[in-house]
Amino acid sequence: MMEEGQKMKRIRFFAAALVCLFMVNIMPVTASDEVNLPKVVDNAELLTEEEEAELTGLINTIVTEYETDVVLVTENQRQETDIQAEADMLFDSNGYGIGEEKDGVLFLVDMGAGEWSISTHGNTINLLTDYDINSLGETAARGYFSNGKFGAGFKNYLESLATKIESRKDYLAQSQSEGEESTDAYAGNNQSADNQTESSQTAGNQTEDSAPSDNSEAVNKTPPVRVETPKEPKSPVKYIIPALILGLIISAVYMAVIWLKMKTAYKQENADVYKCKDTSARIRKNEVLLTSDLRKVPIIQESRDTQENYSTTRYQESSKHQKQSKYKESRTTVHTSRSGEKHGGASGSFTQEKPKESTTVHTSRNGEKHGGGSGKF
């Protein structure tokens, strides 16, 4: 009886261990299910219920259209000393983000310190440049939050965010089709950004295709299906004509050479072989500088940030940004949060201006990489 009891205990122990193991595996999946997470977390109670509903609706539209998670958080007291670290921590610890790369952007407003911060993650890092993030944060903070218009500020933020993501995705799609995208950022993020663009387009196309029949199916379509589209320039057929042309040139040169070898009776051009070898040519040289002409043409040089400590992705700004020549070319700076995740982002206060051309990278407490912005208002 004792032995049977011990066996049962052992079986129970193993069963419990298996359940634990299973739970451990399941937990992250559950946590990453962004559908169950609130997109608007108004801990500071700055928004009305109607505003929260409206913002949530806007966020869901962006999430569906661009497959980028969007989160708005307000709080009166933060846990981290740095607001950027706080934003990174909130994003990482709550399991926000869509897809394998956990693409998403979190906008944190700390009413206690009067600061704001934006943290991007995954492929969204490449979708929003430092300038974009600062612009979004500063516009909302200075234009709305400082006047107490939080609902309108967040609404303006979300609309601008959608516009920026749209223009950036258009640019990436155009660059990819032209094959002219110049990238000097680390390859992993870029590649994933490209893939994301492709998958977004694919998903977008699928949505359009299925829209007439079943809209709800298209709206709930997550996560994105990655489709490898064959690239036309790499078709082997395209190399046939260049190979034939090069072959023709090579054969023409070769045949000309062996044809010329058939005739060797040519007049000599010079008398080199009859030079006296013992008396080499004596040549005297003289060089006189007659005149010098100096011309100068004024140039307009674009300002570029050349910090080498950060990996950057350069691209042409959208037409909206081209009005400001200073930001014609911008960059996205990546940092690592405490949880080891890579983030883009910016932060600032409602009253203090932050540099617009670069993004500070930092690591959140749990090791995730974050970029972000925070500020006072």
Next chain:
Amino acid sequence: MSTKGYKCPCCGGNLVFSSDTQKLECPSCGNKVSVNAIRQYAEIVESTDGRGDTYEWEEGSSENPIQWKVKEDGTKVYTCPSCGGEVEADETTVSTTCPYCDSPVILPEQVSGEFKPDLIIPFMLDEGAAKEAYKKFCKGKKLLPKAFQFENRIKEVKGVYVPFWLFSCQAEGTMVFDAQKTKKWKDSSYEYTRDDYYLLYREGEMSFEHVPVDGSTEMDDAYMESIEPFDIGKAEQFQEGYLSGFEAMKFDLSKEECRGRAEERIKKTLEDALMKSVKRHQYTDVTVKSRSISCTKGRIKYALLPVWLLNLKYKDRIYHFAVNGQTGKVTGELPVDKGMFCKYALSVFAGSSLLIYIIMILFLL
């Protein structure tokens, strides 16, 4: 005009110059005599022959004293000293062979006086070596018709001493160049371009020894220049004995007519040396402003240089080749097999295209 043929002192056979032993050899008895010895021998024999017997005979009863006559077409007819046969030769012939007895016939008057060469390079290659050099020349010529290559199409091979003028001088030259250096740089506000204009002056001198110019209109200048160079250092003082067994020509282009070609080549060499002294990579643009060459201490020598001439017949056309009788260098124009040309062109085109395509697939796809 008299004719001359060197006879073997032992058997009386015709002596022929051998390129191997550099002596006159008798094909009949194998006797070998040096050129100097036979010259002395001939002088003694001729002097004693000159005295001869002193029988008084009536003048005009002996042989016709005019030993050459001119035909209507301009060719001259000589009498062979061996068989007495008529040997036809043109205006420039110095040495030839009798068509009847194959004896060497030398016309001393053609190489005397103003026509006497200063130097002669004796043949270093015999007929066999010349043919061998030609065969070597044909090897590896992919477009050569096989029939031309393998069949014995050599119709005529003859060793000819070709008249050359050798020009030696001290050449001095000056060249003036306009040169430009362009440098570009910029700072935060301006892009600067500075053009520096230079005047480059180059002066040099160079010595040339024995630049040869073909003095015969019959010989193609391109052929004669193609088989250069001749090693004039191995030339000998001219003696008629070297001509025995070979054809030889005297010049019909004067040194005044030929010096232009020598000056042209000398000028090119000196100018190339002066231009080479300008480091063109240091300048963005260099143009010649002026140039002048002057030659001093000019010396001109007349020489007979050895050339083997080969004539081949293929498809009703005669192909000419020349072989340097001293070095064995061959020149000429070989026929091209059109079928072979198309075959090779297609093969190379297909092969190279396929190879490039495979490389493109491997490295670019």
